[in-house]
Amino acid sequence: MLRLRYNEPLSRHTSFRIGGPAYCWVEPEGPKGILEAIDFVSAENKKFSVIGNGTNLLVKDEGFDGVIICIAKGFEKIQKEGEETIKTGAGLSAAKLVKYAFDAGFGGCEFLTGIPGNVGGAIFMNAGARNPEAPAKFEEIKDILLDVEVLDLKSREIKTLNRKDIDFKYRYSGLDGKIILGAGFKLEKNRKENIQDKIKAFNRKREWLTKISFPNAGSVFKNPEPGKSAGMLIESCGLKGKRIGDAGISEVHANVIVNLGKASAKDVFGLIDLAKTSVKQKFGIGLELELKIL
């Protein structure tokens, strides 16, 4: 039985703490529940969108006139599948994947340390981080994926997509329109001390993030090209600390917008426009959003 929550404030479900209500919110407990939710979407003649942990999302002030399907609690399974392979549900947090892999003596996913999303959101976004020991090297979730289980909404069947058939790019998976249910990961046996050292190194690299005490959604823009960071470009335009309403460009890192109290999505869009226009004028570079807008 679907448990529907009408008029659900989306600010409660995003790390930004911004956004109006959804017409309806549902957290299916399995693939069957998703299909029931999709039937409900058709019956109500509404659109739908998928959410994981809401850490890469800016929801508009008017909210979402459709059904939000949250892939979380019903999809948290994790298990070993033979040598060095782990299968997880899409609703498992990235943190729990790192912890499980550590306990099992598997290395390779330490770069997910501190990324606050779920496995489904991390795959959709091809989440990643720079390797602290080799700063030129990015580690991304695509590098450790074997396959991704998705729900095909046309055939209503569960399909397993081989990682090679997915068009991953920087912060992009090409999985739009699909609902990610789970994934298989190929990790490597390693000594726990080595895994622990790597986790610590990633944590140290992310220390600056802990200095941001206001709600945010991580990086707002993609880095435009290797060696050119969106944060540095925005900072060079003198925009650190710039405020519109209750939204501000972080004093700590210029590629993060913070909600200083009661920021509206309109305030955040104002800062996004300002940063884009300023960087275009000063450097001739067009910044592209990493943040997803709902």
Ligand SMILES: Cc1cc2nc3c(=O)[nH]c(=O)nc-3n(C[C@H](O)[C@H](O)[C@H](O)COP(=O)(O)OP(=O)(O)OC[C@H]3O[C@@H](n4cnc5c(N)ncnc54)[C@H](O)[C@@H]3O)c2cc1C
């Ligand atoms: C403090 C902070 C630090 C961050 N650091 C990093 C970082 O170092 N590296 C990095 O890459 N990102 C980082 N992020 C961004 C974010 O955490 C990641 O992109 C994360 O992987 C998003 O996962 P989520 O579950 O929160 O996805 P959501 O924000 O819920 O959704 C993001 C997108 O994925 C889609 N989606 C989510 N789940 C599914 C699913 N099951 N099936 C289909 N589509 C789905 C949504 O529709 C949406 O388009 C950070 C964010 C914050 C707030």
